[in-house]
Amino acid sequence: MTNHDEAAAVRPLTLAWVSRHLEVGERVVRTEVLRGGITAEMRRLTIGTRDGGTRDLVLRTFVDPFYMERAEDWLDREAGALTLLTGTGVPAPGLVAVDPTAAHCEYPSLLMTHLAGRTVLDDEGSERRVPLLARQLVAIHALRPAERPRKYVTLTTADTVVVPKGADAAAWAAAIDVIRNPAPPYEGRFLHWDFQPGNVLFDVPPSKPAGARITGVVDWAAASWGPADLDVAHCSTNLALLHGPAWGLRFTEAYEEAGGVLAAATSERLYWLVRDGLACSEEVQLLAQSWQKAGRTELTTRVVEERLDAYVTALMDALG
Structure with missing residues (x-):
């Protein structure tokens, strides 16, 4: 060997x-x-x-x-x-x-x-990849398995949230109050439960970047049954931290444009989006380290914290 x-x-x-x-x-x-x-x-x-x-x-x-x-x-x-x-x-x-x-x-x-393709975490081309991510997630949620995977689990509570240094205290306090409430009712879907750019493989032809296509979705260790909003929220948070807060908000739109169905009530959408954003507050350092190893050296822990603060604040401003 x-x-x-x-x-x-x-x-x-x-x-x-x-x-x-x-x-x-x-x-x-x-x-x-x-x-x-x-x-x-x-x-x-x-x-x-x-x-x-x-x-x-x-x-x-x-x-x-x-x-x-x-x-x-x-x-x-x-x-x-x-x-x-x-x-x-x-x-x-x-x-x-x-x-x-x-x-x-x-x-x-x-x-x-082994699947062909590679993960793509760069800012360049994100406007082309986000709709592809949305369509792929809609396809996953459309699956109706004969045997459902186990129900999703979320571990973050109001007491485990890590508020970033210098964060908008009022926005974070309001966001934490959101997840003190019981989870909204939902129609169950098959979830990847870690769907985000790091777990999606792309083929991006050098001579034709607009021809990018998804070749694989990997890391199914958290596959679960739960609300589509939860998967959408997780990808939204990751996009916000990788490319900026606006991309997190954009992904929910792209998902619906691709035919996906999210919670009808704004308060319910906010619950899932905020829950995932706050969950990521506990893993900022791990996320930053993994992205730096993948080539995004500018995404220091502090930069990711600042983006998370901006994203949570944007969610509360838009939907709170």
């Missing part, structure tokens, strides 16, 4: 497990670290085939003790979601194998097919 770099090496037990799920005569010939993951290590495995060609697989491995506590649940959910998505037209990876309890690998792992 040839390593792209030292960190790319697959651990011995995991490599043996992977090998057992390959076709006869195939072997791993190259490994490469995929950057950008927060909760797990991601590697692309190039497989040498019997006819002298190659194909690629992706290996997800949970090694951080904090995330390993949840790895079994996440990997079971992702495996179930990938199985459900087979043949639906949603461009998701195909499940090859899963070892959620590390019965065969050094750490909990999932092996899946």
Whole structure:
């Protein structure tokens, strides 16, 4: 096996497990670290085939003790979601194998097919990508699985919100009051529950950037059943922090323009949008670090905090 770099090496037990799920005569010939993951290590495995060609697989491995506590649940959910998505037209990876309890690998792992394309986090071209994101999310929400995934879970409470330094105190106090209320009623939908630019792959032809298209949606570990507003809110927050607050507000419009249906009442829409914005207040540093590693070096923790403050304030001004 040839390593792209030292960190790319697959651990011995995991490599043996992977090998057992390959076709006869195939072997791993190259490994490469995929950057950008927060909760797990991601590697692309190039497989040498019997006819002298190659194909690629992706290996997800949970090694951080904090995330390993949840790895079994996440990997079971992702495996179930990938199985459900087979043949639906949603461009998701195909499940090859899963070892959620590390019965065969050094750490909990999932092996899946590799999708073409790359994540695109740059500001340039966002006006073309946002409608594509909206249409893709509408398609996901249109799925009616024979077996529903488990109900969504949100962990943020009024007491866990982290108000950024120098934030608009009145706006944040009002936003926190919003999530003190019970969740509004909703019509359930199949949710990705982490749909955002970092989990969407694009093909963007260098000679024709306007011809960008989505080639894959990855990281289905949080797949759930819940309100479409929740998925929309999460993508809106990420867009606001990546590209500026106006893009967060724009995404809800793009979703409806693509045929998606959101809560009818303004107060209900505000609840979900604010809930996700406040949830991100607890993860600002992690988000900033992952985006910096992906090339957005200007998105320091402070910059992301300032954008989150501006976005929450804009939500309260527009809908509060």
